[in-house]
Amino acid sequence: xxxxxxxSEAENxxxxxxxxxxxxxxxxxxxxxKLSQHKIHIGRDxxxxxxxxxxxxxxxxxxxxxxxxxxxxxxxxxxxGSFIENLKEKKHxxxxxxxxDGDVITLGKSQLRILFTDHSVEPTVAFSPFESFxxxxxxxxxxxxxxxxxxxxxxxxxYLNTPKEINFSQxxxxxxxxxLGFSLWPAGVALVSHxxxxxxxxxxxxxxxxxxxxxxxxxxxxxxxxxxxxxxGSVIPLFFMSISIxxxxxxxxxxxxxxxxMTAKRRIIVAASITMLLFGGNYLVQYSNKxxxxxxxxxxxxxxxxSFLVAPSxxxxxxxEDSNKLFEKTSKKAxxx
Amino acid sequence: xxxxxxLVFIILSSNSYASEQAEQLFNQLKPSLYQIKxxxxxxxxxxxxxxxxxxxxxxxxxxxxxxxxxxxxxxxKYRIEYLDNQGNKGDLSLQSVDVINDLALVKRHVDHDMAFxxxxxxxxxxxxxxxxxxxxxDLGMIVVPGTYNGLKKESFNERIHFTGxxxxxxxxxxxxxxxxxxxxxxxxxxxxSIGFLVxxxxxxxxxxxxxxxxxxxxxxxxxQQLTSNQDKLMTAILNSPWQVRQLGEQGSIxxxxxxxxxxxxxxxxxxxxxxxxxxxxxxxxxxxxYLSSRFFTGTMEIEFRTMxxxxxxxxxxxxxxxxxxxxxGAGNRxxxxxxxxxxxxxxxxxxxxxxxxxxxxxxxxxxxxxPNLFDVLYLSASIDREKQALVSHFTIxxxxxSNALAFTRRFMEAVSWR
Numbered sequence: 049x050x051x052x053x054x055x056s057e058a059e060n061x062x063x064x065x066x067x068x069x070x071x072x073x074x075x076x077x078x079x080x081x082k083l084s085q086h087k088i089h090i091g092r093d094x095x096x097x098x099x100x101x102x103x104x105x106x107x108x109x110x111x112x113x114x115x116x117x118x119x120x121x122x123x124x125x126x127x128x129g130s131f132i133e134n135l136k137e138k139k140h141x142x143x144x145x146x147x148x149d150g151d152v153i154t155l156g157k158s159q160l161r162i163l164f165t166d167h168s169v170e171p172t173v174a175f176s177p178f179e180s181f182x183x184x185x186x187x188x189x190x191x192x193x194x195x196x197x198x199x200x201x202x203x204x205x206x207y208l209n210t211p212k213e214i215n216f217s218q219x220x221x222x223x224x225x226x227x228l229g230f231s232l233w234p235a236g237v238a239l240v241s242h243x244x245x246x247x248x249x250x251x252x253x254x255x256x257x258x259x260x261x262x263x264x265x266x267x268x269x270x271x272x273x274x275x276x277x278x279x280x281g282s283v284i285p286l287f288f289m290s291i292s293i294x295x296x297x298x299x300x301x302x303x304x305x306x307x308x309x310m311t312a313k314r315r316i317i318v319a320a321s322i323t324m325l326l327f328g329g330n331y332l333v334q335y336s337n338k339x340x341x342x343x344x345x346x347x348x349x350x351x352x353x354x355s356f357l358v359a360p361s362x363x364x365x366x367x368x369e370d371s372n373k374l375f376e377k378t379s380k381k382a383x384x385x
Numbered sequence: 386x387x388x389x390x391x392l393v394f395i396i397l398s399s400n401s402y403a404s405e406q407a408e409q410l411f412n413q414l415k416p417s418l419y420q421i422k423x424x425x426x427x428x429x430x431x432x433x434x435x436x437x438x439x440x441x442x443x444x445x446x447x448x449x450x451x452x453x454x455x456x457x458x459x460x461x462k463y464r465i466e467y468l469d470n471q472g473n474k475g476d477l478s479l480q481s482v483d484v485i486n487d488l489a490l491v492k493r494h495v496d497h498d499m500a501f502x503x504x505x506x507x508x509x510x511x512x513x514x515x516x517x518x519x520x521x522x523d524l525g526m527i528v529v530p531g532t533y534n535g536l537k538k539e540s541f542n543e544r545i546h547f548t549g550x551x552x553x554x555x556x557x558x559x560x561x562x563x564x565x566x567x568x569x570x571x572x573x574x575x576x577x578s579i580g581f582l583v584x585x586x587x588x589x590x591x592x593x594x595x596x597x598x599x600x601x602x603x604x605x606x607x608x609q610q611l612t613s614n615q616d617k618l619m620t621a622i623l624n625s626p627w628q629v630r631q632l633g634e635q636g637s638i639x640x641x642x643x644x645x646x647x648x649x650x651x652x653x654x655x656x657x658x659x660x661x662x663x664x665x666x667x668x669x670x671x672x673x674x675y676l677s678s679r680f681f682t683g684t685m686e687i688e689f690r691t692m693x694x695x696x697x698x699x700x701x702x703x704x705x706x707x708x709x710x711x712x713x714g715a716g717n718r719x720x721x722x723x724x725x726x727x728x729x730x731x732x733x734x735x736x737x738x739x740x741x742x743x744x745x746x747x748x749x750x751x752x753x754x755x756p757n758l759f760d761v762l763y764l765s766a767s768i769d770r771e772k773q774a775l776v777s778h779f780t781i782x783x784x785x786x787s788n789a790l791a792f793t794r795r796f797m798e799a800v801s802w803r
C-alpha cells in the first residue's frame with residue numbers, strides 16, 4: 049500500500065512538467081520549451097533535449113533531473129561552468145542545485161529561465177478604451193480622411209501666409225513636403241517598434257498621428273481666436289496652449305501603446321519625457337537665443353477677420369488706465385538696475 | 386567723387402579777398418582755439434576728437450556735448466585733454482552741459498588772463514559771410530568760409546543753416562563773423578556744404594547760468610534739461626491744432642500742424658500685382674538728442690497706413706495684415722545700460738465716438754539714469770472692416786508719463802473711419 053502510493057507519487061513526479069525559457073541577457077523571451085520527462089539534457093550537441101548554439105557551451109553541458117519530486121541540476125564538469133541566479137540568492141555555481149520556480153541558469157553566454165506549471169502570471173490586461181479609437185483611425189478610409197484634412201489645412205495655411213499670388217503647383221510642393229515631414233514621426237516610431245521585435249503597425253501609427261496633428265491645428269486656431277479676443281494678462285490663451293501640450297502627450301502615449309508592450313507607468317513616463325523634450329527643448333532653444341537685452345518690444349498683435357471677434361471692446365479710458373500701470377512697472381525695473 | 390566736386394567748388398568759388406580776410410581772422414583767433422580729445426585712460430589713446438574755443442579769460446572753453454559725451458556718462462573711464470595752437474597739452478574739467486543744444490563748457494587751468502572769443506550781441510543777416518573754425522579729421526586747425534542762411538525752419542530747437550563745409554572733428558569749433566565775434570557753434574553736417582550751427586545765444590544762456598550757479602551733477606543737469614525740453618515740446622504739440630486728413634479711401638487721421646513735424650507719403654498704387662493696396666503717411670520730428678553713441682532720445686515718429694484688399698479673401702487679408710504689424714520697433718537707439726526692456730500690453734479698444742474698433746498695443750521702457758523719462762510705442766490696428774484696415778502707430782523717445790498718456794489719449798480719439 050505504502051509502496052504503491054509512493055510509486056504513484058513517483059509516477060506523478062516523473063510526469064511533472066517543467067518550462068524552460070531561453071532568454072536574452074536583458075531577460076527578453078527567445079524560445080520556450082515545455083517538457084514532461086524526468087531528465088532533461090541541455091548542451092550544444094544534437095543528443096540534447098534543448099540544443100543551444102552558443103559556442104561557449106559544452107556539447108553535453110548540464111542535465112536537470114527529477115529526484116524525489118524536486119528538479120536537481122548537474123553540471124557535467126564544463127569548461128565555462130553553469131551558474132544559478134534568482135531573486136533571493138546571488139549568482140553561484142549551479143551543480144547539485146535544487147531548482148526553484150523562476151531560477152535563471154547562466155551557461156556560456158546564454159541564459160535559461162526555469163518555470164513550473166504553477167508559476168503565477170500577470171493579470172489580464174484589458175483593452176484600453178482607446179482601442180476602438182485606434183481601430184477606427186487605422187481604417188484606410190479614416191486614414192485617408194485624416195491625411196486629406198491635414199493636406200487641406202496645410203495648403204490653406206500656406207495660402208494665407210503667402211504675400212503674393214500663388215498657383216496650385218506652388219502650393220502643392222510645400223504641402224507635400226509638409227505631409228512627408230509630418231509622416232516621419234509615425235514612420236520612425238513604427239520602425240523602432242519593428243526593430244525592437246514588436247509589430248510595426250505603420251498604418252495605425254499614421255492614422256493616429258495624423259488625427260492628432262489635425263487636433264493640434266484646431267487647438268492652434270482656438271489659441272489664435274482666444275488671443276485675438278483677449279487683452280494682455282488673460283489666461284485663456286494659456287489654457288489653449290496647455291491643450292496643445294496635452295494633445296502632444298496623448299499622441300506620444302498612443303504611439304507607445306500601439307508600438308510597444310510596456311507597463312502603463314512606463315508608457316506614461318516615456319510619453320511625458322518626449323513631451324517635455326519637445327516643449328522644454330523648444331523653450332530652451334528660444335531661451336538660449338535670447339540676447340541679454342532686447343531693444344525691440346515683444347507684443348502680441350494677433351488679429352483675425354471681424355467674424356472671429358466675440359469679445360467686447362474697452363474704452364480709451366480703460367486702456368489709458370492699464371498703460372499707466374505699465375509705467376510703474378518699468379520704473380521699478382529701472383530702479384533695480 | 387562727391388567730395389572731389391565739393392573741393393573743386395570751394396576752390397573755384399573762394400576769391401582772393403575772402404582768403405586774405407580768412408587768414409587774417411585765423412591768425413588773430415588761433416591762440417584761443419583748441420583741439421579737444423577724449424583720452425581712454427586704460428589704453429592711453431584718444432577715443433574721440435573735436436574742437437573748442439575759449440570764451441573767458443579764466444579758461445572756460447566751449448565745445449559740443451557730443452565731443453565729451455563719453456566723459457559725461459563715464460567720468461572714470463576717460464579724461465579730457467586740450468591741444469592748443471602751440472602744441473601744448475593739458476587736462477580739462479567738465480563744468481556744465483546743455484544736451485538739448487549739444488553744448489558743453491570745460492575748463493582749463495590758466496596761470497594768467499588769456500585772450501578769448503567775444504560772443505556776438507546780434508544775429509547775422511541772411512547771406513552774411515561767416516567763418517567756421519575747427520580741426521577736421523585731426524588734419525590741423527582750418528578756417529572755412531561760408532554763408533549764414535537763417536534758422537532751419539523745421540527744427541524745434543533752433544539751428545543755424547550754414548552753407549559751408551563742416552566736417553567731423555570740427556564739432557564744437559566756433560563760427561565767427563567778420564568782426565571775429567562768435568555767432569554759432571559747429572554741430573552737424575548733412576553733406577554737400579550744408580552745415581548746421583548752434584546759435585550763439587544758447588551758449589550765452591548756458592554760460593550765464595553757469596556763472597550764477599554751477600550744476601551740482603552733470604547727470605542731474607541732463608535729466609532736468611531732457612525733462613523740461615520734452616515738456617516744452619509736448620506742450621507745443623498738444624496745444625497745436627490737429628488737422629483731420631483723409632488717408633486712402635476711408636481713413637481719417639490727424640496731422641499735427643507744427644512746422645517741426647514733417648510728413649511724407651507713399652503708396653503702392655503703381656504695383657498692379659500687389660494683393661493689398663497700401664497708402665502710408667509718415668510724420669516725424671526732424672531731430673533727436675544725442676546722449677551717447679548708443680543712446681539717442683527726443684525722437685518722435687508717427688505712421689498711418691491704410692490697406693485695402695484687392696483680389697483676396699478676408700482671412701488672407703487679415704493674415705497678411707497681421708504680418709505687417711507684428712514687428713514694430715523702437716524709434717531711437719538705446720542700450721541695456723540706459724533703458725529697461727519694453728513692457729507691453731494690448732487690448733481691444735473702441736473710442737467713445739464708436740467710429741472704429743481697434744486691437745491696440747502700448748509699450749514702454751524706462752530710462753535708467755534719468756528718472757521719470759520713458760520711451761513709448763503705440764500700435765493700433767482696425768479690426769472692424771472685412772477688407773479694409775487702418776493702422777496708426779507712433780513712437781516717442783524721452784517723454785514723461787503724463788505727457789505720454791495725454792498724447793496717447795488724444796491720438797487714439799483722433800484716428801477713425803470716415
